[in-house]
Amino acid sequence: MTHCGSYARSFPTLCYVSKEKRTMINPLSASIAVEIKGVLAITNYKLNYTNLETQPVEAIYHFALPRAASLMACHVVVDHRSFTAEVMSRKDAAREYEEAIEEERRTVLVESLNDGLYAINIGNLDSQESIEIELQIAQILQATDLGKVLTYRLPTTIAPRYGTGSNDIEPEYYLFAQYPFHAEIHSEEPIVITHASHNIVAGDKKQTFSGLLDKDIFCSWSANAQEHYHAGTCAGKSYLLGYPSPSSNHTTGACQPDTEFHVLIDRSGSMSGQSIALTKVALNSLLEEIPEAVRINLSSFGCDVETLLPASSELSGDIRKRLRQCIACMNADMGGTEIVKALVASLKTLPESQETKHLIVITDGQVNINREELAAITLLSHKRNVIIHTVGVGYSVNEHLINQLADIAGGNSIAVNPHGELVATVKSFGHSLLGSIPFGSIQWQQSPDWLSVNKRYYPNSPQPVFATGEELAGAQDSSIAMGEKRTEEGKWAKAVVQLAAMRHMMNLGQGEAQQLAEQLGMLTRYTSFIMVDKTGEKINAEHRSMMVIPQSVGCCMESEIASYMPLTHSLNANIDYLDIPAFLRRDTNEGWHAESLLIKELDKLLWRPSKWTANYLLKKGLGTETVEQLKAIAESFEVALHVVALLYIYKLASYHSLSMSIKTQERILKEIGQLDDALEFRVAQLVEGDFAKS
Incomplete structure (x- = not known):
C-alpha cells in the first residue's frame, strides 16, 4: 500500500524499485504510431502492462477517444502468443468475459462506457506476467483557422470531473503514477508542425516525441482541409467524409x-x-x-x-x-x-x-x-x-x-x-x-440516402460532412462546394466507413445500429471487443485481486494540487465548493475500514455477486464473528450470502452515517430486492450489536 499522510489509497504499489539496479519500474507504458493521410489519421496505440503483484489480478484501465474517432481493431499479445479480439454484442461479450473469469482463463474485454469513456478489462493476468494490447484508432482531424490548420489530438489521461458520473466503474487517480510513452507520426505528405503539446524531433515525413501519459497529445500544422474528400467501401458499405468550403457562388448576402x-x-x-x-x-x-x-x-x-x-x-x-x-x-x-x-x-x-x-x-x-x-x-x-x-x-x-x-x-x-x-x-x-448558412438551404447535385451535417454551416469555421455513397457535390448554384474525391482502399477505406458509420448510428435504432456495428467490426455502445485465451494454461486465480489502474494526474494539475494544500493536510469531505479532486479529500469512514473497503468496491470496481464469499469478506477485514452470523442468516432464510452481506453494509452505513454514493445505494437496493421482514430484522439486530461494540 502507498500512504500519503492521512490520504491512504487502496492501490497496489505503482512504481517498483529493482533491488539489483536501483531503478524504477513502471507497470504501464505505451508506444504510439500515427499515420496521417489528408484529413484522416490512423493510430496504433500499444499499451504494455505488467502485473507486478504477487497474485493474479483482474485490472481495469480507462481511456477516452476524440469524438470523431472509431476503434477499428484490438490485438492482444500475452504469454508470447497473439490474439485478435472479436466484436460481439455488448451482452454476449460481457457473458464470455465473465465465463472466462470463472474458468480461470486469460481474457480481455474492451467496452464503451457512458460519458465518452472506454474501459479495458484485463482478466486473470498472472503474477509477473505481461500483456500488450494494441488498439487501432481511426479519426478525422480537426480543422480550424478557415480550414487552413489541421490538428491531431489523442487523449491520454482523464482528469477528475466535478460531480457524479453515470458509470458504475469510474476512473481512479494516483498522484505518483507515471506511465512513459514513445510516439511517431508518419505523414503521406511533408508537414511542418507549428504547435505541439510535447517537444517534437521533426523530420520530413516523420516526427518523433516521447513523454508521460499525463496530458493529451496535440499537434497542429498548416494544410488545406477542404482540398479533398475521402470515399471508401468496406464490408459492403460505402461512405464518404470531408470538409466543405464556400463555393465561388458564396456571397456574404447568403449568410x-x-x-x-x-x-x-x-x-x-x-x-x-x-x-x-x-x-x-x-x-x-x-x-x-x-x-x-x-x-x-x-x-x-x-x-x-x-x-x-x-x-x-x-x-x-x-x-x-x-x-x-x-x-x-x-x-x-x-x-x-x-x-x-x-x-x-x-x-x-x-x-x-x-x-x-x-x-x-x-x-x-x-x-x-x-x-x-x-x-x-x-x-x-x-x-x-x-x-x-x-x-x-x-x-x-x-x-x-x-x-x-x-x-x-x-x-x-x-x-x-x-x-x-x-x-x-x-x-x-x-x-x-457573425454569419452562417442554414444547411437546409444548400442544394446537392444528388442527395445521398443519408447525410450528416451541422444544422448551420459557418464558412470561416468548417465542420465535416458525412454521407452514404461514393459521390457528393453541391449543385451549381449552391453556396458550398466539396473538394476533389479521393477513393481510399484497405485500412483507409475501413477508416472512412467506420468514421461515417459512427455518425450514421446516431440516427438508427438500437437493433439497426448494433447490426451495422457487428457487420463493420466496430466498437460502439452496443458492441464490445472480447478476447479469451482458450488454448493456454489456466491461471490459478483462487487468490485473484481486483484493481483499477489509476490515471496519471495531469501535468498541469500537479501545480494546482500544490496550491490547494499540503499533501498531508486534512480536508472536510463535506466541503465540495473547492475544485479539489476526490483523491485528496479525507475519508469520512475512518474507524470502519473493512466496511469502507466494501463500499468502495461497490462504488468503483467491476463488481460480481459471486465474488462475495465468506473467505472474501474475511479477507477484506470483516470480523470472523460477523461473517459467521451473516452465513447463519443466509442459510436460515435460504438466500445468497452476498444478499445478506449487502443488506448488512447498507444498514450499517445508515446507523453510522458512512458516506455512500447514491449510485451504490441504488445498486444495493436493486440487488437485494424484496426481502422477508424477519430477515431484515435479524440483520438489523446484528448491525445494532456491532454498532454498540464500536
Whole structure:
C-alpha cells in the first residue's frame, strides 16, 4: 500500500524499485504510431502492462477517444502468443468475459462506457506476467483557422470531473503514477508542425516525441482541409467524409447575420495556469473582431456565476472598455465547476425572440452533466433560440461534454491545445459566427440516402460532412462546394466507413445500429471487443485481486494540487465548493475500514455477486464473528450470502452515517430486492450489536 499522510489509497504499489539496479519500474507504458493521410489519421496505440503483484489480478484501465474517432481493431499479445479480439454484442461479450473469469482463463474485454469513456478489462493476468494490447484508432482531424490548420489530438489521461458520473466503474487517480510513452507520426505528405503539446524531433515525413501519459497529445500544422474528400467501401458499405468550403457562388448576402453574443468563461480551479491566461488573451482578440453593432455580454462561473451586464449591450466604446477591465481581472479562483447553474443563468439573460443568438462557452469540461440537466438546458436554449458553441481548453478536455452542449442546436465544438491554437481559434471562431448558412438551404447535385451535417454551416469555421455513397457535390448554384474525391482502399477505406458509420448510428435504432456495428467490426455502445485465451494454461486465480489502474494526474494539475494544500493536510469531505479532486479529500469512514473497503468496491470496481464469499469478506477485514452470523442468516432464510452481506453494509452505513454514493445505494437496493421482514430484522439486530461494540 502507498500512504500519503492521512490520504491512504487502496492501490497496489505503482512504481517498483529493482533491488539489483536501483531503478524504477513502471507497470504501464505505451508506444504510439500515427499515420496521417489528408484529413484522416490512423493510430496504433500499444499499451504494455505488467502485473507486478504477487497474485493474479483482474485490472481495469480507462481511456477516452476524440469524438470523431472509431476503434477499428484490438490485438492482444500475452504469454508470447497473439490474439485478435472479436466484436460481439455488448451482452454476449460481457457473458464470455465473465465465463472466462470463472474458468480461470486469460481474457480481455474492451467496452464503451457512458460519458465518452472506454474501459479495458484485463482478466486473470498472472503474477509477473505481461500483456500488450494494441488498439487501432481511426479519426478525422480537426480543422480550424478557415480550414487552413489541421490538428491531431489523442487523449491520454482523464482528469477528475466535478460531480457524479453515470458509470458504475469510474476512473481512479494516483498522484505518483507515471506511465512513459514513445510516439511517431508518419505523414503521406511533408508537414511542418507549428504547435505541439510535447517537444517534437521533426523530420520530413516523420516526427518523433516521447513523454508521460499525463496530458493529451496535440499537434497542429498548416494544410488545406477542404482540398479533398475521402470515399471508401468496406464490408459492403460505402461512405464518404470531408470538409466543405464556400463555393465561388458564396456571397456574404447568403449568410444570416447574427448580432447577439454571450460569452461564458470557466474560472474553476482546474482552469488555472496557462488555460486561464491564454483565455484572457483570446477574449481580447475576440473583442477586436466583433463590430460595434453586435450586442454582447460576459459571464464567469465556478461554484457561482458572475455576469457583467444585466442584458447584452452594443459594443460601444464604454462597454468595450468595461469588458477589457473585467477580462484583465479574471483568475481561476471561483472554486468548483457548477456549469449547469452557469448555463441556465446565461441563457436567461438572453431574450425570447426569433433572432438567433449565440452562447460561447470556454471550459475544460471537467464536469459531469446528467440527462435531466441536459434536457433542461436544451429546452431553455430552444425557447430563446440560442445556439451553444463550446471551446474545450486544456490537456484533458472532457470532449464528450463539450460536444453534447454544442449538439443541442447545431453549434460548433472545438478542443484546443492551450499552448497552441487557443487564441487564433477563439478569434476566428467568434468572427465566423457573425454569419452562417442554414444547411437546409444548400442544394446537392444528388442527395445521398443519408447525410450528416451541422444544422448551420459557418464558412470561416468548417465542420465535416458525412454521407452514404461514393459521390457528393453541391449543385451549381449552391453556396458550398466539396473538394476533389479521393477513393481510399484497405485500412483507409475501413477508416472512412467506420468514421461515417459512427455518425450514421446516431440516427438508427438500437437493433439497426448494433447490426451495422457487428457487420463493420466496430466498437460502439452496443458492441464490445472480447478476447479469451482458450488454448493456454489456466491461471490459478483462487487468490485473484481486483484493481483499477489509476490515471496519471495531469501535468498541469500537479501545480494546482500544490496550491490547494499540503499533501498531508486534512480536508472536510463535506466541503465540495473547492475544485479539489476526490483523491485528496479525507475519508469520512475512518474507524470502519473493512466496511469502507466494501463500499468502495461497490462504488468503483467491476463488481460480481459471486465474488462475495465468506473467505472474501474475511479477507477484506470483516470480523470472523460477523461473517459467521451473516452465513447463519443466509442459510436460515435460504438466500445468497452476498444478499445478506449487502443488506448488512447498507444498514450499517445508515446507523453510522458512512458516506455512500447514491449510485451504490441504488445498486444495493436493486440487488437485494424484496426481502422477508424477519430477515431484515435479524440483520438489523446484528448491525445494532456491532454498532454498540464500536
